[in-house]
Amino acid sequence: MHTAEIGIIGGSGLYSMPGLTGIEEVAIETPFGAPSDPLVLGTLEGRKVAFLARHGKGHRILPSELNFKANIYALKSLGVTSILSVSAVGSLKEEHKPTDFVIPDQFIDRTFARSATFFGDGIVGHVGFGDPVCPLVVDTFVKACEEVGVVGKKGGTYICMEGPQFSTRAESNLYRSWGADVIGMTNLQEAKLAREAEISYATLAMVTDYDCWREGHDDVTVDQVIAVMHQNSENAQKVVKAAIRLLPTDLSASPAQTAAKFAIMTDRSVIPEAAKAKLKVLFGKYL
Numbered sequence: 001m002h003t004a005e006i007g008i009i010g011g012s013g014l015y016s017m018p019g020l021t022g023i024e025e026v027a028i029e030t031p032f033g034a035p036s037d038p039l040v041l042g043t044l045e046g047r048k049v050a051f052l053a054r055h056g057k058g059h060r061i062l063p064s065e066l067n068f069k070a071n072i073y074a075l076k077s078l079g080v081t082s083i084l085s086v087s088a089v090g091s092l093k094e095e096h097k098p099t100d101f102v103i104p105d106q107f108i109d110r111t112f113a114r115s116a117t118f119f120g121d122g123i124v125g126h127v128g129f130g131d132p133v134c135p136l137v138v139d140t141f142v143k144a145c146e147e148v149g150v151v152g153k154k155g156g157t158y159i160c161m162e163g164p165q166f167s168t169r170a171e172s173n174l175y176r177s178w179g180a181d182v183i184g185m186t187n188l189q190e191a192k193l194a195r196e197a198e199i200s201y202a203t204l205a206m207v208t209d210y211d212c213w214r215e216g217h218d219d220v221t222v223d224q225v226i227a228v229m230h231q232n233s234e235n236a237q238k239v240v241k242a243a244i245r246l247l248p249t250d251l252s253a254s255p256a257q258t259a260a261k262f263a264i265m266t267d268r269s270v271i272p273e274a275a276k277a278k279l280k281v282l283f284g285k286y287l
Ligand SMILES: CSC[C@H]1O[C@H](OP(=O)(O)O)[C@H](O)[C@@H]1O
Pocket: 010, 011, 012, 013, 054, 055, 063, 086, 087, 088, 089, 163, 184, 185, 186, 187, 222, 225
């Protein structure tokens, strides 16, 4: 049976995790369909990890097309208890410079075409999301950045937009007026589903550009994002490697680990057997 303790979701520019040993690629089918790619299982820093390229190898899947449920379910089915996510983001503040890392602790949802819950089909549940990322994973990323010697800012608000087009200048300025720090297209649904799945989640967000708000500077382009990513992916890989070593093995202090305990509202006697079977990997102990 395949198992892993830590999941790594690599975003734009991070399509593999060098240093993994004993690699095995595993294609996992879930009740929600197939994940973005086969998962790459292996050992890093003595811990069992599963790597998933968020957009698939070769970057084939749009943010709006991502099967977030299959991705998170597949990791849960392996026994993953924490997810280290890596993402490229635009900066909404002068102080967050390209190549800086930010570890966001809040989100604002500007998506409109995505489903982001495992509940439904006869089973209703509501998990808390006031603090949407795991503080233990955030602290681990911060320590890992310090160790590697790169800028890693603790906290900040990530705007999750639908895309795939980048923002208009009016939108970018609106988000700035809200005090948001960075913008991307992928992290919120992952964080929501990881919370429902009781997986501790946080993101290492790599600033690649200043979006389109900065007067006197060119608007963001894919070329610019890729150039910074190439410059920075080695640092991201070093930080993730250090984070794997530093991540506590005991995550019981993380609220994420018991997030679904009191979430399910539906009278157990009316939950359809099919729904129970579909969600057994996630909520079996509460059904
Ligand atoms: C290539 S820029 C836009 C693209 O990059 C980010 O992806 P990820 O979060 O997977 O690193 C952003 O969310 C967009 O999907």
